[in-house]
Amino acid sequence: MSYEVxxxxxxxxxxxxxxxxEHVTRTLANAIASGRVAHAYLLVGPRGIGKTSIARIFAxxxxxxxxxxxxxxxxxxxxxxxxxxxxxxVLEIDGASNNGVEQVRDLRDNARYLPARGPYKIFIxxxxxxxxxxxxxALLKTLEEPPPHVKFVLATTEPQKVPxxxxxxxxxxxxxxxxxxxxxxxxxxxxxxxxxxxxxxALLAIARGAEGGLRDAxxxxxxxxxxxxxxxxEADVLSIFGLASRRKLDELGGAILDGNxxxxxxxxxxxxxHGKDLSRLLAELIEWFRNLLVMLCGETxxxxxxxxxxxxxxxGAHAARADRDRVLRIVETLIEAxxxxxxxxxxxxxxxxxxxxxxxxxxxxxxxxxxxxxxRLKDHLxxxxxxxxxxxxxxxxxxxVVAEPSASMDRTDLPASEPANTAEGGSVPPAAASAAAGPAxxxxxxRTAVERAVTVAxxxxxxxxxxxxxxxxAEEACVVFEPGVEESRxxxxxxxxxxxxxxxxxxxxxxxxxxxxxxxxxxxPASVVPSEAGPPEATAPPAETTREKGEDALRRKILNDPAVxxxxxxxxxxxxxxxx
Numbered sequence: 001m002s003y004e005v006x007x008x009x010x011x012x013x014x015x016x017x018x019x020x021x022e023h024v025t026r027t028l029a030n031a032i033a034s035g036r037v038a039h040a041y042l043l044v045g046p047r048g049i050g051k052t053s054i055a056r057i058f059a060x061x062x063x064x065x066x067x068x069x070x071x072x073x074x075x076x077x078x079x080x081x082x083x084x085x086x087x088x089x090v091l092e093i094d095g096a097s098n099n100g101v102e103q104v105r106d107l108r109d110n111a112r113y114l115p116a117r118g119p120y121k122i123f124i125x126x127x128x129x130x131x132x133x134x135x136x137x138a139l140l141k142t143l144e145e146p147p148p149h150v151k152f153v154l155a156t157t158e159p160q161k162v163p164x165x166x167x168x169x170x171x172x173x174x175x176x177x178x179x180x181x182x183x184x185x186x187x188x189x190x191x192x193x194x195x196x197x198x199x200x201x202a203l204l205a206i207a208r209g210a211e212g213g214l215r216d217a218x219x220x221x222x223x224x225x226x227x228x229x230x231x232x233x234e235a236d237v238l239s240i241f242g243l244a245s246r247r248k249l250d251e252l253g254g255a256i257l258d259g260n261x262x263x264x265x266x267x268x269x270x271x272x273x274h275g276k277d278l279s280r281l282l283a284e285l286i287e288w289f290r291n292l293l294v295m296l297c298g299e300t301x302x303x304x305x306x307x308x309x310x311x312x313x314x315x316g317a318h319a320a321r322a323d324r325d326r327v328l329r330i331v332e333t334l335i336e337a338x339x340x341x342x343x344x345x346x347x348x349x350x351x352x353x354x355x356x357x358x359x360x361x362x363x364x365x366x367x368x369x370x371x372x373x374x375x376r377l378k379d380h381l382x383x384x385x386x387x388x389x390x391x392x393x394x395x396x397x398x399x400x401v402v403a404e405p406s407a408s409m410d411r412t413d414l415p416a417s418e419p420a421n422t423a424e425g426g427s428v429p430p431a432a433a434s435a436a437a438g439p440a441x442x443x444x445x446x447r448t449a450v451e452r453a454v455t456v457a458x459x460x461x462x463x464x465x466x467x468x469x470x471x472x473x474a475e476e477a478c479v480v481f482e483p484g485v486e487e488s489r490x491x492x493x494x495x496x497x498x499x500x501x502x503x504x505x506x507x508x509x510x511x512x513x514x515x516x517x518x519x520x521x522x523x524x525p526a527s528v529v530p531s532e533a534g535p536p537e538a539t540a541p542p543a544e545t546t547r548e549k550g551e552d553a554l555r556r557k558i559l560n561d562p563a564v565x566x567x568x569x570x571x572x573x574x575x576x577x578x579x580x
Contacts, residue, residue: 007218010190011053013083014071018050018057019186019214020178025054027173029070032061037068038171040143040152042128044159045175048215051155052092054175055124056082058153059090063118078118089115095127095156104131104138111142111150121150128154129161136163144169177212179306180204186214187221191232196225201234201246204308208284209241242277244284250314253288256330256355257322259363264355268348278347279338282354286334293327295319325368329361371563442469445508446479452504460497463488469505470520477505477513480520489517496560 012018015025024043031037041058043051060072060079072079081087093107107123115121125131131139143152143166154170156162184203191198198221206224210217220241224232227240238245244252248267255263271281295302295315307315337354344350365373446469454461466488467481479501481489492501498515506512558564 005219006190006194006222007215010218012050013057013060013074015054015057015061016071018054020182021050021054021175024173024175025057028054028058029061032058032068033070037062037151039146039150040154040170042159042162042167042170042172043153043155043175044157044172046157046177046213048210048213049175049178050214051175052124052126055153055155056090056092059087059122059124062120062122062151063087063089063115068119081117087117089118089120090122090124092124092126095125096130099131099135101132101134101138104135108138108142111147115149119149122153123150124153124155126155127157128166129156129158133163136166140165140169178214179212180207181306181308183207183210183212183214183217187217190218190221194225196232197230198224198232199234202232202237204246205234205237205241205243208246209237209243238276242275242280244271244276244281246311249284249288250318252285252355253292253318256358257318257362259359261356261359264359265352268352268355272348278351279341282334282338282341282351286331286338289327289331289334291315292318292322293324293331296322296324296327322362323369326362326364330358333357333361367563370567374567442472445469445472445505449501449504449508452507453500456500456504457497460492460500463491463497464501467492467517472505472509472513474511475513476516477509478516478518480518483519486519489519492517494560 015029018025028041041055043054045051057072060074060082061070062068063078063082064072065076065078074080074083078087078089082090085092091107091110093103111121111123113121142150146152152170154162154166159167159172184200184207187203187206188198191203202224206217206220209220220237224236224240228236234245237243248271252264252267255267268278272278291305291307291311292315294305296319302312302315305312305315333354337350341347341350449469450460450464453464463485466485467479469477470480471478479492491497502513502515505515
């Protein structure tokens with residue numbers, strides 16, 4: 001007697017024996033039991049998951065003696081003929097080789113005749129998407145209104161190629177890829193019946209290689225039974241099918257999360273020397289990091305993962321030290337590499353480059369991480385200031401922090417009649433003591449404040465160069481702009497720029513003050529322009545060009561951004577240039 005392969009020998013004969021498709025088998029069984037059987041069904045799903053097997057079981061249940069019955073008896077003549085493939089009432093047609101109009105016309109003519117034995121004549125069309133458009137059109141009317149004794153079961157792996165006019169006349173069932181635990185349990189039962197000893201890791205490796213297809217898993221087990229004389233181990237599965245072990249995948253994933261490039265190179269070299277399929281390795285790494293990403297989304301999402309207990313423990317350990325944003329960047333990098341791998345001249349080089357990028361992404365802080373850390377530091381510093389009231393006052397909060405002045409200040413421009421302030425820890429210029437005494441002192445204070453303000457916000461150089469400090473009391477400082485420079489005054493009124501100017505005046509005067517901006521008549525001390533700003537207002541252009549206005553507006557927009565303000569505040573940084 002000829003050998004019968006496992007995929008045929010252990011083909012399910014009852015709805016209850018179908019693995020992983022309970023949502024389909026239960027619906028069909030209930031429909032048969034209640035007499036609500038549709039005239040056409042469309043079974044959709046990838047290869048090797050039970051589409052044709054379900055169609056045959058359905059045909060047996062409909063034509064079973066004393067039926068239709070929800071579960072066929074497998075003992076009557078009708079069931080045995082259908083199981084042997086010689087029933088005249090069940091016609092199984094291959095859509096790939098019978099895709100023409102002539103074959104569909106023969107089917108349509110055959111459908112008119114009554115069944116030979118059972119109550120129904122059932123047409124099973126496999127790979128129905130291979131029919132031509134003309135063949136679909138020829139089938140359309142018969143499929144919509146078949147004779148009462150005719151039932152259609154269509155099966156396809158590519159439902160998008162089935163015309164909507166055909167699909168709309170069928171009840172559609174989407175079959176799922178079979179979960180790895182279900183495949184391993186089924187293979188274990190087969191191995192026990194066949195008297196074959198197989199390790200659990202080997203079963204899991206076969207399930208991984210099958211990618212949800214039970215027929216592929218059974219064929220792989222059949223091949224391993226012929227290859228191995230004793231117990232089947234994981235190494236046997238990996239050597240035959242070119243897969244990487246689960247331990248090796250865990251090592252690769254851990255090396256990427258650690259940013260260990262040396263370990264990555266060694267692992268890829270070892271896998272390549274042992275003839276592993278690098279494209280399959282990349283696909284499994286994508287799956288590995290996808291599982292890790294789901295684990296990072298919480299226990300509810302992790303519960304839906306198709307993992308063993310040992311795998312859950314491993315992923316849980318990695319998730320405890322991983323960041324979701326970084327893992328997401330790793331997955332995106334691997335997916336991009338997978339799309340390029342099929343066209344690459346050197347797959348190993350492309351894989352190593354992709355893994356380098358993943359290692360860098362795993363060890364580089366993302367913008368959300370940086371902002372979270374900045375907020376944490378801000379809260380920590382805020383709590384520290386409240387807990388220590390004796391500490392010196394911190395810089396005013398705001399979008400920017402003005403840099404502290406140098407310990408030794410330039411006193412050459414101060415009036416000789418005003419002695420230096422040598423109080424402990426004091427850095428207040430003597431001009432502050434008599435700021436309201438004369439224009440020379442006000443000009444000196446204003447020059448110092450302008451220099452400090454433009455250090456933080458360079459775009460203030462031109463607007464402040466057109467203004468002058470005319471008064472500075474204990475509570476308020478008044479800055480007057482020349483007539484015709486309303487744009488400069490409005491720029492200084494921006495909340496962020498006003499804060500920077502107030503901070504600069506506070507340090508120049510040695511006391512906190514409010515600042516008021518006004519348009520003046522054009523009299524008083526000469527305007528102060530920092531040395532880098534070029535000639536004073538007298539030689540400056542009378543108005544800004546359209547380009548300058550646009551650049552100033554862009555700078556204000558960027559500097560008003562909360563993320564930019566937080567970074568400047570926490571790191572006490574300055575913006576020296578903005579490029580578009």
